[in-house]
Amino acid sequence: MNIVDIIEKKKSGKALTKDEIDFFIQGYSRGEMPDYQISALLMAIWFKGMDNEEIANLTISMVHSGKTVDLSRIKGIKVDKHSSGGVADTVSLPLVALVAANGVPVAKMSGRGLGHTGGTIDKLESIPGFQVEFDIEKFIEIVNRVGGAIISQSEELVLADKKMYSLRDVTGTVDSMPLIASSIMSKKIAAGSNAIVLDVKVGNGAFMQSLEDALVLSKTMVDIGNSLGRETVAYITDMNQPLGETIGNSLEVIEAIDILKGKGGMRLSGVIETLGGESLKLGGKAETLEEGKRIIRGSIQNGSGLKKFAEIIEAQGGNNNIIKDISLLPQPEFKFVVIAPLSGYLHFVQTKSLGRLANFLGAGREKKEDKIDLSVGVVFKKKIGDFIDKEEEIATIFANDKRKGEQAALDFLKYIEIKDEQTKPLPLLYYRVSKEGIEKLFNEG
Ligand code: URA
Numbered sequence: 001m002n003i004v005d006i007i008e009k010k011k012s013g014k015a016l017t018k019d020e021i022d023f024f025i026q027g028y029s030r031g032e033m034p035d036y037q038i039s040a041l042l043m044a045i046w047f048k049g050m051d052n053e054e055i056a057n058l059t060i061s062m063v064h065s066g067k068t069v070d071l072s073r074i075k076g077i078k079v080d081k082h083s084s085g086g087v088a089d090t091v092s093l094p095l096v097a098l099v100a101a102n103g104v105p106v107a108k109m110s111g112r113g114l115g116h117t118g119g120t121i122d123k124l125e126s127i128p129g130f131q132v133e134f135d136i137e138k139f140i141e142i143v144n145r146v147g148g149a150i151i152s153q154s155e156e157l158v159l160a161d162k163k164m165y166s167l168r169d170v171t172g173t174v175d176s177m178p179l180i181a182s183s184i185m186s187k188k189i190a191a192g193s194n195a196i197v198l199d200v201k202v203g204n205g206a207f208m209q210s211l212e213d214a215l216v217l218s219k220t221m222v223d224i225g226n227s228l229g230r231e232t233v234a235y236i237t238d239m240n241q242p243l244g245e246t247i248g249n250s251l252e253v254i255e256a257i258d259i260l261k262g263k264g265g266m267r268l269s270g271v272i273e274t275l276g277g278e279s280l281k282l283g284g285k286a287e288t289l290e291e292g293k294r295i296i297r298g299s300i301q302n303g304s305g306l307k308k309f310a311e312i313i314e315a316q317g318g319n320n321n322i323i324k325d326i327s328l329l330p331q332p333e334f335k336f337v338v339i340a341p342l343s344g345y346l347h348f349v350q351t352k353s354l355g356r357l358a359n360f361l362g363a364g365r366e367k368k369e370d371k372i373d374l375s376v377g378v379v380f381k382k383k384i385g386d387f388i389d390k391e392e393e394i395a396t397i398f399a400n401d402k403r404k405g406e407q408a409a410l411d412f413l414k415y416i417e418i419k420d421e422q423t424k425p426l427p428l429l430y431y432r433v434s435k436e437g438i439e440k441l442f443n444e445g
Pocket of ligand 1: 083084085110111114174179180181183184187
């Protein structure tokens with residue numbers, strides 16, 4: 001077998017066999033194939049796709065590129081959560097703490113920023129001292145003792161995803177259904193949880209632009225999870241505007257703290273409540289989704305989620321004084337305010353461009369070896385349908401490069417549209433996909 005033949009085969013649109021998939025995944029993980037050949041193969045997959053059998057074989061091969069975690073020593077139903085990637089998608093940090101605070105162990109494996117989207121691991125690394133790579137024993141020990149931990153792929157765990165993830169990030173091959181499904185599900189399977197909650201984003205800031213594509217991705221991942229004995233539920237949620245109010249790593253950590261203090265915006269809180277409630281239901285701590293959501297809200301109100309977040313930070317080597325003193329997080333040198341040029345209703349947001357704007361400031365990578373700037377980003381609190389006054393301060397750009405900050409403040413206005421006529425707020429949740437089927441959660445029109 002040889003890698004060039006495999007690239008040619010996929011380029012001509014044929015399905016790869018299990019052996020061919022194992023050959024390139026294990027070979028690349030062992031360092032036997034150069035990045036340029038795997039980049040070509042990833043691009044061929046991007047163009048030609050994969051059938052369900054190929055995606056399942058790819059996922060399993062990626063799981064076997066490293067060790068797998070056996071969480072059976074931890075009592076209870078262990079739950080993991082993952083997002084398909086969005087902008088201002090600050091769900092995981094508060095959610096892990098809130099679910100763990102209610103006695104459902106959360107053993108989460110996350111990724112870094114990908115394309116225009118942010119990554120949980122980069123966000124967590126803005127906390128001074130926070131460690132994201134542990135050996136399996138330590139990971140299990142933290143989940144057991146504290147109730148929750150978040151780690152990244154590593155040499156030991158899903159090495160194929162660690163390598164391909166950073167390659168996809170800089171080769172325009174992120175937004176591919178088979179590559180997203182296998183990347184997410186390989187991490188979830190390897191991390192060992194019994195139940196998995198997926199947040200599949202749809203819209204102009206997501207990798208899936210249409211509800212049809214988001215449903216295919218959701219169904220594919222739900223089927224892979226359930227067929228491997230992990231109860232898997234996916235929610236399709238809106239990404240036609242930034243979910244939260246901040247884009248950028250340390251800014252999103254600050255927003256996560258605000259959420260846990262009950263000071264978060266409605267849309268971000270809404271997704272956290274739903275996915276957190278579902279996690280509690282899957283973890284056996286709530287009879288219904290509504291009960292789960294009530295418990296999550298209660299843990300925000302009584303401060304137990306925030307307390308758990310502090311414990312997780314400490315257990316992973318981070319300085320949890322950031323909760324009381326956010327100035328301990330990386331700070332940008334410059335701030336630029338964006339002023340509304342006219343009054344009217346916020347009608348449209350080009351969300352992917354706002355994610356790219358944060359990357360332009362340094363929050364994401366253009367090349368694999370790029371070091372990101374954890375302090376920079378954008379604060380934008382307006383949501384579609386909100387009224388804006390002329391000359392109102394609508395956004396703030398945080399930068400360490402004055403020229404880039406000035407440029408970003410000008411570019412920001414190209415990515416939003418303000419109109420006279422009132423615009424309806426967007427739905428937040430579209431579908432719930434589980435082994436029972438597809439449930440519609442919104443009203444059209
Ligand atoms: N999250 C992942 O882990 N992988 C992807 O490909 C996209 C989002």
